Amino acid sequence: MEEEIQGLIKRMCDPNEKEAYYFADKLGKSLDVSGRDKVIELVKGDNWEAAYLACRALSRSSFNEESLDAIFEAINDKMNRPQQGAFVQILEEFDLSQRFVDIFRVFLFGNFKAQALAKMYLDEVEFDMTPRTLRKAEKHWNHYLHNPEDEGSLQLKKLEVEPILEEIRELLSED
Incomplete structure (x- = not known):
């Protein structure tokens, strides 16, 4: 399972991947506790596109409530201000x-x-x-x-x- 989750994370974060949303959704459905922590780290990371996709994955997971703290942290991060609307928009899934x-x-x-x-x-x-x-x-x-x-x-x-x-x-x- 660990290997599958790593593969999905890699595909989801690949800037050349045309099906990144598909892999984010698939990742969310197969997340376990250790995978959740890795995806939450992506939400807190410097790459806003990967962070957004990670939020989408978390919205499809059973860790919906636990992940909201990290998402609101990303929303309130000054670095993400230009993309703040995208992060707030994904909240409709929570x-x-x-x-x-x-x-x-x-x-x-x-x-x-x-x-x-x-x-x-x-x-x-x-x-x-x-x-x-x-x-x-x-x-x-x-x-x-x-x-x-x-x-x-x-x-x-x-x-x-x-x-x-x-x-x-x-x-x-x-x-």
Whole structure:
């Protein structure tokens, strides 16, 4: 199995491979624990195309939740900012119900495409909310308020974020 996984990783990462997506999908379906760790290392690596394909492989694996930390780390890595949208887009293949704060953070601090996709997830995913989730989201919001990318976007962001946070407060006060 180890040899098969190594072969799939090699084919998936080959820049001349025309069927890289096929090999990423096949890799994801056959991943074991040791293979998972190798694929997560690719997500954290310097080659964004291999990292993206590794994310795709992980989305097809049984290690869906365990791999999200590495994917959000790649999304938030300044080095990946130009490709941030692609990494956020692959999140549609994952269960995000426990990841409100991570998505909210991308919505606040991501590039244009990443923010738009994160907003879509915020609107469409049914998140599990707790008081802790709200506190963490408010912490990121306060950080954004004190460090906006530009003053012009601050008012627009307020119009979008404050209703979200208020809705969560209301939801939690009902419980």
